[in-house]
Amino acid sequence: MEVKDLKPALIWQCFDEITKVPRPSCHEEQIREYLMRFADKHGIAVKTDAVGNVVMSKKGSAGHENAPTVVLQAHMDMVAEKNSGVDHDFMKDPIQTYIDGDWVKAKGTTLGADNGIGIAAALAVMADDSLEHGPVEALFTVNEEMGLEGAQKLGEGMISGKILLNLDSEDDGEIFVGCSGGVDTTAVFTYNRSFSPENFKYFKVKVSGLLGGHSGGDIHLGRANANKIIARFIWECSKKWDIEVSSFNGGNLRNAIPREAEAVFGIHSEHSSQVDKFLTEYAASIRNEYKGIEPSMDLAIESVDAPDYCIDSKTSLSLVRALYSAPHGVISMSHDIEGLVETSTNLAAVKMEGDNKIKVTTSQRSSVESRKVDIAGQVEAHFQLAGAEVTHSDGYPGWAPNMDSAIMKIAAESYEELFGQKAAIKAIHAGLECGLFLQNHPDLDMVSFGPTMTGVHSPDERLLIPTVEKFWKHLALVLKKASSL
Numbered sequence: 001m002e003v004k005d006l007k008p009a010l011i012w013q014c015f016d017e018i019t020k021v022p023r024p025s026c027h028e029e030q031i032r033e034y035l036m037r038f039a040d041k042h043g044i045a046v047k048t049d050a051v052g053n054v055v056m057s058k059k060g061s062a063g064h065e066n067a068p069t070v071v072l073q074a075h076m077d078m079v080a081e082k083n084s085g086v087d088h089d090f091m092k093d094p095i096q097t098y099i100d101g102d103w104v105k106a107k108g109t110t111l112g113a114d115n116g117i118g119i120a121a122a123l124a125v126m127a128d129d130s131l132e133h134g135p136v137e138a139l140f141t142v143n144e145e146m147g148l149e150g151a152q153k154l155g156e157g158m159i160s161g162k163i164l165l166n167l168d169s170e171d172d173g174e175i176f177v178g179c180s181g182g183v184d185t186t187a188v189f190t191y192n193r194s195f196s197p198e199n200f201k202y203f204k205v206k207v208s209g210l211l212g213g214h215s216g217g218d219i220h221l222g223r224a225n226a227n228k229i230i231a232r233f234i235w236e237c238s239k240k241w242d243i244e245v246s247s248f249n250g251g252n253l254r255n256a257i258p259r260e261a262e263a264v265f266g267i268h269s270e271h272s273s274q275v276d277k278f279l280t281e282y283a284a285s286i287r288n289e290y291k292g293i294e295p296s297m298d299l300a301i302e303s304v305d306a307p308d309y310c311i312d313s314k315t316s317l318s319l320v321r322a323l324y325s326a327p328h329g330v331i332s333m334s335h336d337i338e339g340l341v342e343t344s345t346n347l348a349a350v351k352m353e354g355d356n357k358i359k360v361t362t363s364q365r366s367s368v369e370s371r372k373v374d375i376a377g378q379v380e381a382h383f384q385l386a387g388a389e390v391t392h393s394d395g396y397p398g399w400a401p402n403m404d405s406a407i408m409k410i411a412a413e414s415y416e417e418l419f420g421q422k423a424a425i426k427a428i429h430a431g432l433e434c435g436l437f438l439q440n441h442p443d444l445d446m447v448s449f450g451p452t453m454t455g456v457h458s459p460d461e462r463l464l465i466p467t468v469e470k471f472w473k474h475l476a477l478v479l480k481k482a483s484s485l
Contacts, residue, residue: 049155067134069161074118075144118167151433178427183395187383212259216430231323251349
């Protein structure tokens with residue numbers, strides 16, 4: 001069986017089509033064209049704004065033409081992550097989906113169910129004339145994963161609804177009414193090139209096979225950070241021997257816990273025979289620390305030719321020390337909502353760039369605005385002490401829960417009516433676009449829900465098939481009940 005053959009047919013057919021359209025963050029041109037063609041095919045009114053957001057509009061069903069307008073919201077882009085050795089071009093190639101028991105997965109890449117299944121649900125509503133609902137607007141935003149650009153720059157007058165259903169959540173049976181705010185902090189090291197000493201032997205050390213995951217939804221799971229593992233190893237080496245670092249690269253996206261990292265470094269030839277033994281000892285310690293958490297962790301080292309140059313000793317040691325000691329993970333838990341991470345930071349990526357630069361990307365989140373500012377300040381001060389130039393993104397606000405929300409009550413009642421159990425009302429330690437929508441539309445009444453997904457932002461991403469049917473039924477009943485408000 002293929003994905004397009006699953007039931008309910010319409011939502012799965014839409015999702016199957018979406019997986020065939022390349023849509024990495026910042027490159028939503030092809031998915032936008034698909035959405036425009038979909039609207040034209042089904043006779044749906046559609047418009048776009050200056051940044052490329054798309055809004056489709058549909059009148060209410062018979063008898064509900066004058067009901068409150070409901071906005072269905074999903075983002076177009078997906079995190080583009082793949083395993084080492086996988087031949088996949090996210091700008092050209094379709095996602096290779098397959099069914100494994102009750103799950104839909106992708107072959108060696110992210111699946112893009114975040115937020116492809118939300119797009120599919122909204123399109124299915126727009127195309128299904130059997131549903132009972134008031135006026136509906138479907139809002140598809142750009143570049144959510146790289147900074148919520150579409151929500152930040154949503155064109156004036158693009159939406160008119162006062163109720164918004166965000167379709168970007170990942171847990172069946174949970175209705176979200178709040179989220180964290182976030183900000184990115186970037187540190188740039190500038191180095192001088194030095195000739196590689198001829199009496200040194202050089203090695204490439206690499207960690208791979210880590211689980212990674214979403215820097216909001218998975219940060220509390222204690223998974224290993226590839227950048228930290230490599231930095232720690234090189235720092236330990238620097239205490240034993242003089243070292244020369246030629247390169248350090250790890251991680252990729254700001255909102256993904258880094259799964260892989262590698263560095264090229266050298267030590268004096270007279271000590272080179274000890275490096276393999278030391279890595280074996282180090283790897284055993286690391287595997288023991290993450291026993292039961294990182295079952296596929298792989299640490300490897302190989303000899304390499306002497307590089308043309310190295311990073312000057314002062315900067316390389318400053319970089320390694322800064323990465324090793326940089327904060328990463330959960331900083332504090334919420335005192336208001338049990339089990340909710342309040343504040344965290346992710347040491348996301350280290351990249352060698354042109355002009356003798358090394359760029360370190362980090363991301364901070366918190367449901368308390370002052371705590372968000374504080375942890376971003378701590379990260380800034382940390383890298384400034386190491387000699388880096390530090391900047392912050394504009395950031396985005398959190399979404400404070402409204403426990404008197406009418407649409408929350410409808411969503412909760414609908415779930416219990418359909419499935420005979422109460423949905424959990426929660427806030428999420430991740431950045432949803434809802435907080436940004438509130439800035440220009442302060443009267444919006446919002447909730448977020450979706451089917452179960454795990455491993456998002458990594459090639460382990462998978463979508464639980466039975467929960468998609470539940471998601472669809474839940475969405476349809478919420479729309480029906482909302483049409484009576």
